[in-house]
Amino acid sequence: MNKKYLRSLLIVLLAGLLLAGCAMGPRAESTPGISADKNQIIVSYMNYVYKVDPITGKADWRYPEKSNIKQVFYAPALIDGESIYVGDFANDFLKINVTGTPTVDWTFSEAKGWYQGKAAKDGDLIIAPNSDRNVYAIDGNNNLVWTHRDQFAYISEPLVVDDMVIVSSQDHKVVFLKKADGTTIREVALNGAVIASPVYDPATDSIFVGTLGSEFMRIDRKSGEILWRYDDDGTLGSVWAKPILVDGQIIFNDKTGKIVSLSPETGMENWQLNAGGSMPAGLAFIEGQGFVAALEDGTITLYGMNQQAVWSHIISGNVYNTPVVTETMILIGAIKGDNLVYAYNFQGQPVWTFKPEK
Amino acid sequence: MWDTLIVQPFTNVLLMITMLVKNFGVAIILFTILIKLITYPLTAKQIKSSQAMQDMQKSPRYLKMQEKYKDNKEKLAEEQMKLYKELGVSPFASCLPMLFQLPIIIGLYQSIMRAMASTPLELIKLERIIYPFIDPTKILPIQNRFLWMDLGQPERLMIAGIGIPVLAILVILSTVVQTRVMQPPTDAGNTQTAAMTNSMNMTMPILMGVMAYQFSAGLALYFVVSNLTTVAQYAAMGKTDWSRIFPWVKSKPKESKPSIVIPDLPDEVEEEPVIVEKTSKPSARASAKRQRPKMKK
Numbered sequence: 252m253n254k255k256y257l258r259s260l261l262i263v264l265l266a267g268l269l270l271a272g273c274a275m276g277p278r279a280e281s282t283p284g285i286s287a288d289k290n291q292i293i294v295s296y297m298n299y300v301y302k303v304d305p306i307t308g309k310a311d312w313r314y315p316e317k318s319n320i321k322q323v324f325y326a327p328a329l330i331d332g333e334s335i336y337v338g339d340f341a342n343d344f345l346k347i348n349v350t351g352t353p354t355v356d357w358t359f360s361e362a363k364g365w366y367q368g369k370a371a372k373d374g375d376l377i378i379a380p381n382s383d384r385n386v387y388a389i390d391g392n393n394n395l396v397w398t399h400r401d402q403f404a405y406i407s408e409p410l411v412v413d414d415m416v417i418v419s420s421q422d423h424k425v426v427f428l429k430k431a432d433g434t435t436i437r438e439v440a441l442n443g444a445v446i447a448s449p450v451y452d453p454a455t456d457s458i459f460v461g462t463l464g465s466e467f468m469r470i471d472r473k474s475g476e477i478l479w480r481y482d483d484d485g486t487l488g489s490v491w492a493k494p495i496l497v498d499g500q501i502i503f504n505d506k507t508g509k510i511v512s513l514s515p516e517t518g519m520e521n522w523q524l525n526a527g528g529s530m531p532a533g534l535a536f537i538e539g540q541g542f543v544a545a546l547e548d549g550t551i552t553l554y555g556m557n558q559q560a561v562w563s564h565i566i567s568g569n570v571y572n573t574p575v576v577t578e579t580m581i582l583i584g585a586i587k588g589d590n591l592v593y594a595y596n597f598q599g600q601p602v603w604t605f606k607p608e609k
Numbered sequence: 610m611w612d613t614l615i616v617q618p619f620t621n622v623l624l625m626i627t628m629l630v631k632n633f634g635v636a637i638i639l640f641t642i643l644i645k646l647i648t649y650p651l652t653a654k655q656i657k658s659s660q661a662m663q664d665m666q667k668s669p670r671y672l673k674m675q676e677k678y679k680d681n682k683e684k685l686a687e688e689q690m691k692l693y694k695e696l697g698v699s700p701f702a703s704c705l706p707m708l709f710q711l712p713i714i715i716g717l718y719q720s721i722m723r724a725m726a727s728t729p730l731e732l733i734k735l736e737r738i739i740y741p742f743i744d745p746t747k748i749l750p751i752q753n754r755f756l757w758m759d760l761g762q763p764e765r766l767m768i769a770g771i772g773i774p775v776l777a778i779l780v781i782l783s784t785v786v787q788t789r790v791m792q793p794p795t796d797a798g799n800t801q802t803a804a805m806t807n808s809m810n811m812t813m814p815i816l817m818g819v820m821a822y823q824f825s826a827g828l829a830l831y832f833v834v835s836n837l838t839t840v841a842q843y844a845a846m847g848k849t850d851w852s853r854i855f856p857w858v859k860s861k862p863k864e865s866k867p868s869i870v871i872p873d874l875p876d877e878v879e880e881e882p883v884i885v886e887k888t889s890k891p892s893a894r895a896s897a898k899r900q901r902p903k904m905k906k
Contacts (some may be wrong), residue, residue, distance in 0.1 A: 321809040325728065364762060367728055382727060403752065404761075406729060421750045446729055464746045489736070489746070491729065506733075530812065531733050573729050584713040586730075 284327035308603025338366020380405030397433035461490025480516030492533025562599030634755025
């Protein structure tokens with residue numbers, strides 16, 4: 252064979268190898284978004300949104316019927332009666348009617364980035380964070396009401412309190428917006444990126460939030476003043492998940508698996524325990540039972556309010572999302588495991604598992 | 610193994626540059642240039658080996674050999690192998706440095722993609738590979754904004770409501786320039802090779818352009834900088850024939866001494882086997898030095 256021909260062939264082969272090597276690199280990688288009410292469980296994962304039957308754990312349907320390689324869903328859907336609102340990685344935000352066969356009522360396509368966080372709804376207003384650095388407010392008829400633009404992607408669920416929209420920002424701050432027009436009321440600067448949504452406590456009219464800067468704080472909603480800051484004498488790890496407000500305690504965890512209970516009023520520590528491993532996912536409260544902690548390695552534990560483990564199971568796969576609690580069960584989403592969703596009852600018995608069909 | 614040896618160090622250097630210049634786009638540009646400088650000896654070796662092959666293929670002895678054995682491919686291959694052995698030239702020598710560079714290029718790409726973590730899961734994974742002396746809270750997440758671009762998304766410049774993929778166009782243009790600069794002069798007599806080269810010249814830019822159009826702007830930016838740095842390296846070695854890219858430019862690449870000198874055998878001794886003076890394989894330079902006095906004018 253001609254040497255030049257051989258060499259050209261080799262170059263093409265090398266180019267192919269190079270491109271294949273590039274394609275093997277990390278792409279948008281995320282975790283299943285789960286949301287539930289008493290009638291339905293909605294799972295967003297990769298190219299589909301699934302409606303899962305809460306009794307059997309089987310998929311009633313999936314949307315779209317045929318996958319579109321560009322349409323990827325990871326954001327948990329906002330369930331609103333017969334409709335769900337869910338955004339994708341193809342920059343579209345959809346309102347889907349879920350009675351019977353899913354049908355798209357409308358699509359909001361003005362964003363230029365991915366929808367990673369769950370949308371919030373207040374009356375007729377739907378507020379959707381997007382990675383194009385905008386928060387979009389849309390009415391029920393798909394009209395854009397306002398847009399709030401910033402410097403960093405918005406990826407966490409907004410919190411709506413009275414006339415305010417409060418959003419965590421990766422730009423090391425919490426942003427308070429006017430619900431009516433999206434203008435900034437104030438920004439509270441913090442020591443690290445804020446990935447998780449804040450929690451609102453009506454009793455103290457404060458919000459509570461942790462950051463990747465290894466701190467947890469109470470912020471007065473009306474003034475924006477940081478009323479206390481907790482870092483466990485510099486030993487707290489980064490906080491990736493939303494706290495829970497239970498029985499007059501604010502409870503949260505850091506990524507190292509430290510679970511801490513504080514007084515919402517003073518920030519004084521009530522107790523702390525170590526869950527025993529990496530824990531990016533947050534805690535889920537079960538009324539009358541305690542709270543569920545999910546370690547990254549798949550260890551799921553129900554702790555009573557006396558901090559004693561009630562039961563513990565290990566599931567196959569890695570857990571990065573906060574477990575979702577319905578009226579009767581706990582739902583845990585996992586990746587790289589045998590199943591995508593694991594359902595347990597409050598006594599710790601497995602109810603079903605869900606694995607999407609290919 | 611791959612991550613520890615290649616992707617992790619690359620990602621950390623990229624993050625350190627980002628911390629220093631406080632702009633991820635500039636960091637990608639500087640990091641790509643840095644990697645290209647580090648791999649320059651390999652590139653230079655590749656260029657030299659390629660030049661040696663070209664010099665050999667242009668030599669009268671080689672051309673005579675081609676002519677003489679044009680109807681006997683086996684004999685031609687045998688004679689060519691003898692000549693390669695005699696001159697210490699390997700037909701694959703120019704490909705080996707490229708092979709060494711391949712993992713570096715793939716690692717560079719993967720480190721850029723990893724640093725542009727945009728989902729919480731990707732951020733967790735990125736935080737894990739950051740070396741202890743870098744404070745992740747100060748750097749994460751990375752600000753992906755550069756000029757009009759979001760480096761984590763496919764790039765479009767909106768002009769009058771139309772999204773123009775400026776970077777993808779730049780990738781296509783710079784790939785065309787790079788392939789033309791790197792392309793050795795085609796043997797006019799060999800139509801198969803010419804067709805192959807032409808098809809590659811068409812395919813590569815389009816392939817790269819499609820990738821740049823669909824993938825994140827950070828990757829497209831890397832493609833552009835990498836292509837331009839390669840052209841600059843060729844130009845610095847005086848190997849660039851600008852007239853191939855800009856036909857109105859008369860300049861030819863700097864005439865350099867041939868990397869090897871092949872003695873043309875006298876007609877009467879052509880049938881004789883080539884006498885190799887040394888039993889050990891001589892280097893191209895040594896061989897050239899040894900043969901230079903016998904060169905025909």
